[in-house]
Amino acid sequence: MTVRPGTPVPAEPPRPDPALRAALEAELDDAVALRHALHRDPRLSGDEADSRDLVLAALGDLAVPELVADTGAMLRLGTPPDAGLPAVAVRAELDALPVVERTGLPFSATGPAAHVCGHDVHVAALVAVVRALGRVGADRVPAPLLAVFQPREEKAPSGAADVAADPRFAAHEVGAVLGVHVQPELPRGTVSVRGGPVNAxxxxxxxxxxxxxxxxxxxxxxxxxxxxxxxxxxxxxxxxxxxxxxxxxxxxxxxxxxxxxxxxxxxxxxxxxxxxxxxxxxxxxxxxxxxxxxxxxxxxxxxxxxxxxxxxxPAVVNDDALARTVSRALGSRRSDDPGTTEPAAEGLVLDTTFRSCGADDFSHYGEVLPSLMLFVGAAAAGTTPGDGPGLHHPEFSPDDAMVGEVARALLAAVTAAGAALAAPVPAAAPPA
Missing domain, CATH: 3.30.70.360 (Alpha-Beta Plaits)
Structure with a gap:
């Protein structure tokens, strides 16, 4: 399958609309409550219908959902596909792991499955972004949003591969796909964006x-x-x-x-x-x-x-142009200067160096479309990144404030990617 060209980089980094930012903040309490509900009653890969339905109930009648990959769903906000404007897709994972949780949280899972990879945080953050757009109007972002609540990230057959190959997904004329993952190997308050291979x-x-x-x-x-x-x-x-x-x-x-x-x-x-x-x-x-x-x-x-x-x-390979666009929207640090950090626009510190030999089926989207995986730091306050419980550990659980941190990073990334897709492509120079 032919990979579409990389996205153009706008001259000025776009920022989220202030009204949309305010709407997002107003959604975070409900998003945290949704996170608790998902965390308390997790579902394993291939059995996510209950989690999907919980998400769709939280979204109400904002858009008509389409079921995808058996137990997943996607829904679009903004202009319809026939309007000719490419959509920005955002993937969040529904499934949990076959692990007995030992976090001691009041909303801890008590059975043989647990959200110890942060998927509950990702889903709740994406729901907050979608609901914020529903509050103020999808025209507050430069391109339509396709929210993909994907099953089977943790276990084959890959839910991402199924979504990416689905004609209904292709019918949305997606121009870029975004994903986000909490990452305890990064300091809290950090968001990492870089081009090239980032997961093995x-x-x-x-x-x-x-x-x-x-x-x-x-x-x-x-x-x-x-x-x-x-x-x-x-x-x-x-x-x-x-x-x-x-x-x-x-x-x-x-x-x-x-x-x-x-x-x-x-x-x-x-x-x-x-x-x-x-x-x-x-x-x-x-x-x-x-x-x-x-x-x-x-x-x-x-x-x-x-x-x-x-x-x-396959490896997760971030689109270079999309990474430059989103990193400029999150902060102004040059990607060729990896030795320094400075405050980013969304209250996070921008990093352009992190990558790991973890794996993610998000890579299947990158096989067919420009894609970008962001990592949001989840190391517990006062700890050295990597020293505390890591991904898939029975005691791993980001605190609730991370729902907002992930949601803010997603909103900035959606805005930047949408602006890049909506920007006119420069005409090719005439031959000499």
């Missing part, structure tokens, strides 16, 4: 080693797959350090191993499962090197091995 690709892998089982007291009669797998685990962790450019980012993690049924029996097979992530590193080259190391190491121990790869997300 992520593929699941399974390594199965086949040997010859037998009695633990007669190892010479066996071909031990556990020993072979142990050497494979050691060897694959050398791939990034010795087969990948040290200036490029990639990571291989083997987080699960299984073998055997008794302490005195050499089993027939041993299995390891994990993930392969590539930010700057070549995804294909990393997987090819992994396969070579797995198979050759097993042969060295007179065993055989198979590598199964389940492709998940």
């Amino acid at each position: 690709s992520a593929d699941e892998i399974e390594i199965e080693v086949h040997g010859r089982g037998g009695h633990g007291g007669y190892p010479h009669r066996t071909r031990d797959p556990v020993l072979a797998l142990a050497q494979i685990v050691t060897a694959v962790h050398h791939i990034v350090s010795r087969r990948v450019d040290p200036m490029a980012a990639g990571v291989i993690t083997l987080g699960q191993m299984e073998a055997g049924s008794a302490p005195n029996v050499v089993p027939e097979t041993a299995t390891a499962r994990g993930t392969v992530r590539a930010l700057d590193a070549s995804r294909d080259e990393l997987l090819a090197a992994l396969r070579e190391v797995v198979e050759s190491t097993a042969r060295a121990y007179d065993c055989s091995a198979t590598l199964t790869v389940v492709p998940n997300e």
Whole structure:
């Protein structure tokens, strides 16, 4: 599929309409209450219909929703698609994780699922933006807004891939897609915007080693797959350090191993499962090197091995022009001066350096459209970023004030992206 050209950069950074800013502030109490309701009663990937309906009830009759990706929804504010003005889409994720929460919050989830990745904050913030536009009129932003409440970010099949491929999404003539994520690796009060790769690709892998089982007291009669797998685990962790450019980012993690049924029996097979992530590193080259190391190491121990790869997300690659436009709207610090920060327009500090080997299915939007993922700092006050509970940890939960911080960043980004889409594209210079 052809990727649309990057968005133009307006001469002056656009700012949200003051009336719209005031309307947003007036929506935050209700948005926090919605966040509590979503957090208290979370839904796992593929089972988000109840959460979706809660969101749609909070939005009332602002727009006619369209159901998408089975348990998601999207709704448009502003001129209709046939008006010829590209829309700005904003994605927020509905699903929770299969984690037992340990936050101790009064609105804590009590079952086997929890919002420990901040999706409840993202959804509540987007609802606040949509409701603010409903208060003062969608004409307060330069382009129509398409709010996408997406299911299945945490688990395949990807909800983003389904939305991006849906003809109903394409019918909205989307010109840019925005996403936002709370990030405990960033200081509180910071918003990070930068072009290029910001999240890694992520593929699941399974390594199965086949040997010859037998009695633990007669190892010479066996071909031990556990020993072979142990050497494979050691060897694959050398791939990034010795087969990948040290200036490029990639990571291989083997987080699960299984073998055997008794302490005195050499089993027939041993299995390891994990993930392969590539930010700057070549995804294909990393997987090819992994396969070579797995198979050759097993042969060295007179065993055989198979590598199964389940492709998940490509890397999240932010559109450069869109990143410049939004960063200029959030603050005036030059993107070529990463060593300093200065106050941003929305009460946050602008950062243009953060990226990580986390993964997000938001990347599927970037495969077909200019897209931009923003990160809003969530490190708890008085702590060093990264020292406290992180994303997916049972104790991770941003405080309620982050709903407003995320909403303000989103509103500024929507305004800037909409202005870029509405700006006339300069005519090409005539040939010399």
